[in-house]
Amino acid sequence: MWWEDKLVRTLRCRLRQKPGVFGGLLSVIGKEKAYVGEIKIIHMGTNYMVRDITIFVDDEAHLNKVVSAIKSFPESELLEVRDEVLEMHQGGKIAIRSRYEINDISVLRKVYTPGVAEVSLLINKNPALARRYTAIRHLVAIVTDGSAVLGLGDIGPLAAMPVMEGKASLMETLTGLSAMPILINTKDPERIIETVTSIAPTFSAIQLEDISAPRCFYIEEKIQEKLTIPVMHDDQHGTACVVTA
The missing domain is CATH 3.30.70.260 (ACT domain)
Incomplete structure (x- = not known):
């Protein structure tokens, strides 16, 4: 345009x-x-x-x-x-906020100690309950190394943050999911794979974003093999969905 x-x-x-x-x-x-x-x-x-x-x-x-x-x-x-x-963009475009206003000691006891211990013990006995009693079910990681940002090229992870925040804003607006940008300061595929799989318990899905080819294909495949949650590479699957639609 x-x-x-x-x-x-x-x-x-x-x-x-x-x-x-x-x-x-x-x-x-x-x-x-x-x-x-x-x-x-x-x-x-x-x-x-x-x-x-x-x-x-x-x-x-x-x-x-x-x-x-x-x-x-x-x-x-x-x-x-x-x-x-x-x-x-001043101050960033996204934020993490509490769903509950902590305005007295009664609320504090429920959202944090000692009340929170009951929830943690339930999840410890039945890990599947984490999706019911935590934010995990609507959290998505947007992962990038900033090596192939649309229209900008290899600008690195830090400079890619405004783009990732924009993606997170769109995801919240269009789907109601809360996306968290994850900036990885390495281009080593194995380190990216290890990092993503290590932090995966926090999220219900992983979106790989603006990672250069052909590394992106290998990274996506290996992460999919290691995780049971959805893993997509936006530059492949997102584009394919738009073309198909």
Whole structure:
């Protein structure tokens, strides 16, 4: 798609409440060959209107040209240039929160000690009960070494974290499952296999993500042999599901 390689910025502009001013501003942006996306009215007054205008530009140099042109446009004032993508990622996009508000000692005794011991003893006697009395049944691990991130290539596990958080957000929204990114700082297939199988008791499924070929095929096969829970490689199975659908 045309927007995939573009920078996205939001311009907050105050424009005089006068016919033709807003249209003129859009023409200025268009003359600088920037694309216009979403437009929001932030404030509407008697003499002025404040709007947020999302634009798509090629790079920072292109953005600076657009900004200069807007600043030269009469009867409008550029109040702010915002990077809403970075703003949305500040602090991360996912979080683990308690289902219960711990607001008194009675609740604390039930969710933690001493009450939690009863649940642990039940699971110790019958491990199958872990799916009933813990979050395991809706936890999914999203595992990556960051070696083949879509559109970015081998950027490593840490830089891949925003992508994994995005996957987790989508999974929660579309399926109700809680996904946890697992960043593995090695490209050694055997170490990845060992790590995933060691942490597997925490999860009800494993999703391998953005691991380069041909290692991904071997890693997936070996993990499937060792575990009884579903194991999928998103770049294979996810793509196959979309194509089949």
